[in-house]
């Protein structure tokens with residue numbers, strides 16, 4: 474059997490995409506809307522407490538286009554913690570005015586393709602911080618799921634470790650040339666969701682997503698082996714900008 478890459482896992486991830494039910498939101502009276510917003514604010518404060526206690530991280534972004542109106546991306550220590558945060562949101566008054574659009578379940582993952590031989594990665598604070606990251610508050614987010622191909626002639630999983638490592642090195646070099654412009658969080662989802670990985674990118678200039686993804690399309694690991702799902706792009710929401718978005 475071919476050698477599997479070994480992976481390190483960190484916090485579990487839930488990308489929870491919701492759409493607004495604008496008809497219901499507009500039909501609600503001022504008091505109902507105020508209650509919904511107050512509860513949402515309380516909920517948001519709880520997320521901040523979780524982040525301060527280093528037990529997870531949450532960011533909220535709009536989603537542009539008709540696939541959804543906003544996404545809550547949660548990182549938590551366990552799948553149960555993710556379910557709890559999902560349930561808690563569903564029980565808020567605000568959730569009554571939303572519909573479920575899409576969700577993605579995965580876990581922050583690092584592989585050993587480019588790791589140093591003989592080093593215990595868990596003793597490296599940089600690696601631990603990448604496995605349990607505080608999510609960046611950049612202006613834009615881009616999320617999409619992907620697979621590595623398993624076709625007769627192009628089967629990633631039949632390649633030797635050395636072949637895969639050399640392609641991942643080239644991938645990493647392209648990625649590194651975007652240092653400071655795009656921050657990536659790769660989450661593994663084999664056994665958890667419909668694709669093999671979730672790719673979440675953060676940037677202050679959304680065009681850098683297009684440039685990075687396009688450049689990677691010419692790199693063998695993406696050109697030959699990458700298969701991609703739907704792309705979601707959006708901009709950062711905080712309590713203030715969410716209220717602005719919901720103002721009638």
Ligand code: VOV
Pocket residue numbers: 478582583584585586587619621641644645647648649651655656657659670672674685686689690695699
């Ligand atoms: C923003 C830049 C960026 C950088 C620096 C970067 C670097 C790296 C390194 C060094 C490594 C390997 C070690 C590890 O960390 O696991 C990876 C790993 C991975 N990547 Fe990546 N990637 C980036 C960005 C980046 C993008 C934009 C994509 C989507 C590809 C595209 O065509 O749309 C991607 C995908 C992945 C995946 C699916 C994996 C896991 C592959 C596996 O088989 O296990 N990635 N990636």
